Amino acid sequence: MRTTDLSELAAFDAVARHKSFRRAGEERGVTASAISHAVTNLEARVGIRLLNRTTRSVSLTDAGAMLLSRLSPAFGDIGSAMDGLNQFRDTPFGKVRINAPSSIASFVLGPVVGRLAEANPNLAIEIVTTDRLVDIVEEGFDAGIRLGESLRDGMTAVRIQPRLRFAVVGSPAYFAKRPLPKTPADLAGHVCLQNLYPTGVRYAWEFIKDGRSVEFQPTGPLASDDHELLVEAALSGAGLAYVWENRAERDLRDGRLVRCLEPWCQPEDWLYLYYPTRKYISAGLRAVIELLRA
Secondary structure, rough: OHHHHHHHHHHHHHHHHHOOOHHHHHHOOOOOOHHHHHHHHHHHHHHHEEEEEEEOEEOOOHHHHHHEEEEHOHHHHHHHHHHHHHHOOOOOOOOEEEOOOOHHHHHHHHHHHHHHHHHHEEEEEEEEOOOOOOOOOOOOOOOOEOOOOOOOOOOOEEEEOOOEEEEEEHHHHOOOOOOOOHHHHHHOOOOOEEEEEEOOEOOOOOEEEEEEEEEEEEOOEEEEEEEEHHHHOOOHOOOOOEEEEHHHHHHHHHOOEEEEEEHHHHOOOOOOEEEEEOOOHHHHHHHHHHHHHH
């Protein structure tokens, strides 16, 4: 088989998996037009339409579905064979794409990416952050990081570090007018800013102490899915914020924020890196997992 044939088949495989020329191009490191050209050439050579294209969507024809079912295992075997060469290198070679929530990526991955890059100079690490729920298979990621949400079937989850926890914080000016709450029940007498999932759904503040779990649903004047914004609102005296401890760490240390209910905010043991169970674990992904577990 000619190199051009294999390149065209790889382009088709990427488009078929992602249902997108743009995402296929991002995975392959080329433009969407280059991917489209390769697939068009492939269809012209075999004389059969493999993809149905509209301005909004891409779908497989019956012929395309049959070809993909045969190609995917073959490309998996090729990937495994190429990755097997890493045993003859000092460090892994290749690319690892990771998806992580924007709200925690900086303090989960930030402390380790330098060590990971230094220990694996031949490894290209690509991290894409977003708080929306991502289908890592469809969008071409090797692995994702989640905060304990349920995973769909066919995924393997590995518990990783660090253990995160929430903090309830307010400004000194805010607490100059109100007493510090001692229990979650005391929050009823405070202005409590609301937390949103990226979907817009509000979520409760969760507390636990001595095995006792308590939820509090805030009704304050501001709601956001951005912890940075909630911290800024708390700094301005707008109310109490329920944010990741790491987001408020500097302001707490400098006295610009005051923490309350700390005994009720226990470290969470629910941070996971996950990947498709059937996917071959490359040496690069294995290096990422080992470092995040340490």
